[in-house]
Amino acid sequence: MSKVINIFKGLGYAYIFTLLVILIYNALLTFTKLSSDNTGLVLSIITTFGSAFGGFYACKQIKEKGLIYGLIEGLLYIVFLIVLIFLAKETFSFEMSMLYSTVLTTLAGGIGGIIGVNF
Template structure:
């Protein structure tokens, strides 16, 4: 049960980090002359880093099997995000870009988990 709590906390912290970073990025877009062409790249970077942070947090506190728990946090993160997008969009279709994003975010969670379990 304790491991589940750490995984869910890592997932929650990754979403908090995502929301905070997206808010800062939105303010940056609003009050500067940066074009909106960077939105796709920035959102990919933000979700990737957030999943890595969630995997890092979970495996740092669990202290074992960092790759497995990091992959789990990353996969849960992107699946929950896809469910939110599915509910928000009127015409949702699974595309190859989404599969790449699932792979990228899951792997970044795994990398964060490996780093977290080895962090002293």
């Protein structure tokens, strides 16, 4: 049961990390002359690092099977994010970029989990 709790704590910390970094990025866009041409790429990088951070935290606490628990962390991270996007948008369609994001964040969670176990 403590493994599940650590996975959900990792998800919480991953979303907090993602939210803080997105807020900083938005502040930079607002108050500087930073171009918003690459917003999609930057958001993809931020969510990837958020997933890796969540996998790192969860597996650092669990201390075993970093790849498996990290992949679970990354998959849950992106699934909850897709559900949130589904609820926020008026018309929702699953696009190829979402599949790319799913694979990328799941792998990032696994990598973060491996690093977290060995940290």
